[in-house]
Amino acid sequence: MEEIDRRIVTLLAKDGRMSFTDLARETGLSVSAVHQRVRRLEKRGVLRGYAALVDYDAIGLSLTAFVSIKPIDPAAADDAPDRLAHLSAIEACHSVAGDESYILKVRVASPIALEELLNQIRTSANVSTRTTVVLSTPYEHRAPEPANSDTGKPDESA
């Protein structure tokens, strides 16, 4: 992936609704050239989708927390992500190195809702939990600056 594609990705990461016309102006290409590149980036999976960024306070989910989980039975099959996927309060699930096995990012309406969610997490996945409550979020979802070197990955342009 070279210069212009990286530029396009960065621009769309900042404004996912930017028009092809504007992208064309910013990149110095014609509209259809940009169009082709975006389609290709989508097809390759570099652009995985588009999302609106919402104010969670405004939609009644004013409590954010990180929940680290650890299996109670270390011998059991580790399918926690699948077992937890039905809980829509879980926004993200990362498998991590370290003492615990996953970090979940959760959004709930209140402390009581958090308590309830933690119970559901524990029983659904047979894990213990350690919760870190978010007090405020100075920033989030900042757009990435793509690394300028090659990744070493094969170019599987379909």
Place this chain on the structure above:
Amino acid sequence: MEEIDRRIVTLLAKDGRMSFTDLARETGLSVSAVHQRVRRLEKRGVLRGYAALVDYDAIGLSLTAFVSIKPIDPAAADDAPDRLAHLSAIEACHSVAGDESYILKVRVASPIALEELLNQIRTSANVSTRTTVVLSTPYEHRAPEPANSDTGKPDESA
């Protein structure tokens, strides 16, 4: 905020590029009614923006980590977020309750880049760091289900 607005927010959270035409079909409203609502939601800050979701592997940022930081001098002014804002590898910064004061989410190209970043974080903000490396991400950026109750916040529809 009621039913239809919540629906619009959820739909746009799932697909930030959904057209007004499609939103209108899904909500049973006319195109311009949807348009008005979206504009109002944007103005109120409920919809904070739109972003493309990128495959960080594909853009050469294949290492994700959570970095918890703690001030070395607890008496010093706590302006870590400002001091760290120039580091573009930091995607998010959350102030948290607990032993540490902030959790950062960072994206870098390699372990060496992570080492370098940690040094920059420590010197920029005069903090100690504790890093949890992400091994894989089963899911992320799942769309929220707005809480159906009122938030108790005043309706500041501008």
Place this chain on the structure above:
DNA sequence: CTTGAAATGCTGGTGTC
């Protein structure tokens, strides 16, 4: 919230280098 109409933007085809 609706209608309606003008401006803008999207998209695929065709041709060039």
Place this chain on the structure above:
DNA sequence: GACACCAGCATTTCAAG
């Protein structure tokens, strides 16, 4: 293979009822 141009069509946007 990558790009530019063009033309038809869809969408966006705004004014007015």
